[in-house]
Amino acid sequence: MPEGPTVKRFQLHCSSFVGQGVTKVGGSTKQMNPDDLKGLMLQDTQVLGKNLFLAFGGVQEAATSHEGSSTEPSEPGSSSQGMGLDRGSPILQSWEGGKADSGGPGGPLQEEHEADLPSFMDDTAGPPWKWLRFHFWLYGSVRANEFARANKANKRGDWKDPVPRLVLHFDRGGFLVFYNCRIHSCSSPTAEPATDILSLEFDQERALGALCKAVPVCHTLLDQRYFSGLGNIIKNEALYLAKIHPLSLGSLLPLPELRSLLDHAVRFASEWFINKQQRGRQHWQIYQKERCPEGHQVRKEAFGPPDGLRRLTWWCPQCQPQVGQEEDEDLSTRGS
Ligand SMILES: [Zn+2]
Numbered sequence: 001m002p003e004g005p006t007v008k009r010f011q012l013h014c015s016s017f018v019g020q021g022v023t024k025v026g027g028s029t030k031q032m033n034p035d036d037l038k039g040l041m042l043q044d045t046q047v048l049g050k051n052l053f054l055a056f057g058g059v060q061e062a063a064t065s066h067e068g069s070s071t072e073p074s075e076p077g078s079s080s081q082g083m084g085l086d087r088g089s090p091i092l093q094s095w096e097g098g099k100a101d102s103g104g105p106g107g108p109l110q111e112e113h114e115a116d117l118p119s120f121m122d123d124t125a126g127p128p129w130k131w132l133r134f135h136f137w138l139y140g141s142v143r144a145n146e147f148a149r150a151n152k153a154n155k156r157g158d159w160k161d162p163v164p165r166l167v168l169h170f171d172r173g174g175f176l177v178f179y180n181c182r183i184h185s186c187s188s189p190t191a192e193p194a195t196d197i198l199s200l201e202f203d204q205e206r207a208l209g210a211l212c213k214a215v216p217v218c219h220t221l222l223d224q225r226y227f228s229g230l231g232n233i234i235k236n237e238a239l240y241l242a243k244i245h246p247l248s249l250g251s252l253l254p255l256p257e258l259r260s261l262l263d264h265a266v267r268f269a270s271e272w273f274i275n276k277q278q279r280g281r282q283h284w285q286i287y288q289k290e291r292c293p294e295g296h297q298v299r300k301e302a303f304g305p306p307d308g309l310r311r312l313t314w315w316c317p318q319c320q321p322q323v324g325q326e327e328d329e330d331l332s333t334r335g336s
Contacts, residue, residue: 024037213250
């Protein structure tokens with residue numbers, strides 16, 4: 001699954017189109033009507049955790065004249081306000097000004113309003129911009145000015161290129177292509193930056209508090225309420241780097257060890273993001289490895305909370321010894 005650093009790179013692709021109008025659309029998505037975006041301008045981009053948010057809004061004069069008069073903006077009243085990258089816009093103010101609409105303390109991403117989906121721009125009472133939220137499943141991606149090509153033949157021997165979910169052509173000739181993603185409209189990006197491991201506002205103390213619970217640390221690390229953007233790769237790598245067994249209960253670990261785990265997770269995620277910007281390859285120590293860097297045999301098993309998703313976990317029994325043997329063995333049989 002694209003984790004926080006990957007989604008940040010997708011955002012970089014999109015942000016170069018901010019200020020440009022959408023002239024032509026395509027794609028196979030049934031989750032929204034791509035035609036609704038025609039004639040609108042890309043206003044802003046945000047990343048929160050593993051979600052990419054794009055704001056579309058009122059048509060700029062240039063965009064309308066280019067497109068001709070056939071595409072009327074659905075909100076004529078709003079086309080004169082909230083234009084461009086005006087930092088005084090109501091949405092940015094409410095976003096930057098705090099978490100007033102974030103759904104309460106510790107609240108996860110506000111759920112999208114399913115009922116809004118068919119009428120993307122019909123909400124005339126709302127703010128001048130509308131946000132689309134993209135979630136990229138396991139293999140989703142965003143490309144700028146190029147389509148993905150098949151890298152192998154299918155079962156019948158055909159070379160078939162992947163079908164884009166959404167294609168957006170802009171008025172300066174470039175285009176964005178979105179693959180394998182879920183697309184929903186939402187009122188605004190409502191996650192708290194305090195939970196985003198790649199945000200400067202990431203609240204480390206609150207995250208540390210979550211890690212202290214009597215829960216296996218490998219479960220807590222994937223809890224997006226505290227570690228938005230942290231996925232299975234970062235989980236495995238941070239646990240290895242901190243020399244902590246994945247099923248260790250947070251309540252049994254000394255605070256300095258938990259702090260070290262948190263530091264490793266944040267540092268690994270940040271390095272990964274920087275690496276991605278420079279098109280470098282991030283090196284895994286333990287994820288999908290047979291042996292750890294010390295040469296020990298690595299173990300692999302699916303772990304997850306009783307009510308949640310179980311994710312494959314790699315660990316080195318020698319470098320990451322178990323603490324509180326009895327409790328852990330009990331949990332490992334329950335969790336697998
Ligand atoms: Zn080892």
